[in-house]
Amino acid sequence: MTVARPTTAKLDQSRIRAAALALVDAEGLDGLSMRRLAAALDVTAASLYFHYATKGDLLEALASDVLADVDTSAFTLGWEEGLRAWARSLRAALAAHPRLVPVIAQAPGRRADALQRAEDVHGGLVDAGWPPREATMIGAAAKYLVFGAATASFAAGFAAEPELYADRYPHLRDAHRIAALGEQIDRESFDYALDRLVEGLRGRYAALRHGS
The missing domain is CATH 1.10.357.10 (Tetracycline Repressor, domain 2)
Known part of the structure; x- marks a missing residue:
């Protein structure tokens, strides 16, 4: 019997923002980097840039979420x-x-x-x-x-x-x-x-x- 390999949850913007906000809440703005965020999500940093071109863009999106x-x-x-x-x-x-x-x-x-x-x-x-x-x-x-x-x-x-x-x-x-x-x-x-x-x-x- 073949055992299916576990799959990583689909990476999307909402998942990225949730993980990024958790990092900021825990460690502050200096604790957030695209590399650390990628590690927290178990993805490559390159995959994050497909969704957010820069860290600044991601922070702007977090601000929008918090102020919603x-x-x-x-x-x-x-x-x-x-x-x-x-x-x-x-x-x-x-x-x-x-x-x-x-x-x-x-x-x-x-x-x-x-x-x-x-x-x-x-x-x-x-x-x-x-x-x-x-x-x-x-x-x-x-x-x-x-x-x-x-x-x-x-x-x-x-x-x-x-x-x-x-x-x-x-x-x-x-x-x-x-x-x-x-x-x-x-x-x-x-x-x-x-x-x-x-x-x-x-x-x-x-x-x-x-x-x-």
Whole structure:
């Protein structure tokens, strides 16, 4: 009886991207090379280039995958709802894959999906009555907030040892508790900052509507 030889699963773009994202998540951008990716997939590096001409092309595809669920639809409900939903969903996408943030942080370039999201955000603000120049700055300000939250954890900067703070830093005497609540504190702090941004913009919006 002839025993069939095991076959390697068909190589396609979705399988390549899944393996590449796993490498980036585990080891960062420096951990991803076409040679290492080929080894992880048990294929030759040459076979990868049939699907993605360069590593840069592959990274752009990963960025598109990670951002696929970012929500810009809420701008149909108003600029405040749209801004909140977009910012929160963008932060969630970045938090899931923080080591890919340097790639995502770049301008949309020529990626159709990224350009469409930029169109949705800018268009949602302009259609609501914001002047184009201010709409651009609002979008940028929100992205600064989101990417800052995605690239740094306030809570992670504190140690869990109470003796480190108790005597020399009386106003930080409870800082040792922060690390244990890190995820909650970071999330609620981001929401706090986003709320204050929207509140400030609300006043500016009212002034614009009254011709101030």
